Amino acid sequence: MTGARTAARPTTVAARATDLTKVYGQGETQVIALDGVSADFRRGEFTAIMGPSGSGKSTLMHCVAGLDSISAGSARIGDTELASLKDKQLTQLRRDKIGFIFQAFNLLPTLNALENITLPMDIAGRKPDPEWLDRVVRTVGLEGRLKHRPTELSGGQQQRVAVARALASRPEIIFADEPTGNLDSRSGAEVLGFLRNSVRELGQTVVMVTHDPVAAAYADRVVFLADGRIVDELENPTAEAVLDRMRTLPTGAGGTAA
Secondary structure, eight states, rough: OOOOOOOOOOOEEEEEEEEEEEEESSSGOOEEEEEEEEEETTTTOOEEESTTTSHHHHHHHHHHHTOOOOSSEEETTEEEGGGOHHHHHHHHHHHHHHEEEEEEEEOOOTSSHHHHHHHHHHHOOOOOOOHHHHHHHHHHHHTTTOOOOGGGGGGHHHHHHHHHHHHOOOEEEEEESTTTTTTOOOHHHHHHHHHHHHHHHHHOEEEEEEEEEHHHHTTTEEEEEEEEEEEEEEESSOOHHHHHHHHOOOOOOOEEEE
């Protein structure tokens, strides 16, 4: 069971792609990874992005998150057009408004769990909100592990630290790229449950790229890509419904990212 969805469907937009195009290479080597994609990612909602290998799902996330440039169209975080920002402004926006969770946990081995969680805020010169930080730590179940270094934590616990780090600064949106890819099924289910709870209990917005129908079933909505285009959406997904839809998607060679 993935738990109850948020009661009211959110209407404001945390991130938006409009006619988003991403092209790699030129001439005969040119590859269109995203071909005029338009999608809204609503506040307080958990959205999964799925598609065959090469469909452009990771490229879409990276472009909307400001990790990759776009070739045409528009990508916005809130009301901010990413293409209008200079590098320093883009870095600040990612630091202040976006949380990231990757398949690789990206923890610093010399820091303990708490220090890894607060590191982005420490770098930015901001103090964490103690009440919020305590709530995040409890949400991801790390109360007794904050003084442990990554080598003293299991893979699942390390990813919990990464989830808490993404949540701790209260970002407007969290992007998660295959966050359970390096975890066993039990640890993966725990991390997905924490993401689900962060949406339901903390009002967080989460956009997750995944290839796993079971992981996608934790989301409120699944967006399906094929050959760089959005081809379908599914509300209140189940693993079975996601798997059935994935079986019907075209598996052409379009796109360069998984």
